[in-house]
Amino acid sequence: MKIQKSAEDYLETILVLFQRNGSVHAVDIANELEFSKPSVSVAMKNLRENGYIAVDRNNEITLTDAGKKIAETIYERHTLLSSWLQTLGVSAETAAEDACRMEHVISAESFAAIKRHAEAGNPKSEKK
Template sequence: MKIQESAENYLEMILMLKERSGQVRSIDIAHELGYTKPSVSVAMKRLRENDYIAIDEDGYITLQTSGLEIATQVYERHQILSQLLMALGVSEETALKDACRIEHDISDESYQRLKEYFERHKGR
């Protein structure tokens, strides 16, 4: 399932905020990403219309099954790629920024090989 990079970023942020604080609202996403509330509201409307998220009457956002699958995949890629880059000696700040860029464009095949390599060699 391929969606736009910006949608992947929103879904990943919802997952991260949910893990951090237990609940997520549009304003939380806006603050975390430095976006305006209206921009986030438009994005949330699109994600809701495509059944990636649900928003309750109090404005709390939950990931639907398809949204959770995408968010989990992107978040895992981000974690593995940033850890791999740091293991190679890249500074944490740069590794986190670069992983965010790479996670959306890397092929599944290349990502799987990097992940397998990292898993075999971490802790050495």
């Protein structure tokens, strides 16, 4: 399913915050993305209604299976593209910014090819 870039960014942020802190609340997302709390609240409502997140009675946000799949895909793209660009000589800051844009538009086919190429050049990155 194709979702908007902003939704992918929110899901990726929830994944990263959960990995970092063990729990996620709307205020954490607002602080991480430097967005207003009302904007994050609207986005969380939309993500919840579309089945990508769940919010418990303590307002803790968790990814559903569908949300986690998207978040992991976007995060993998971001980390691999950022790292790959840096190996090509791009500064860490520029690589991260470019990867953030590229992660949303690159096709699965092109990403798989870049991933194969990056892993062939760096045996340490092979996980499987």
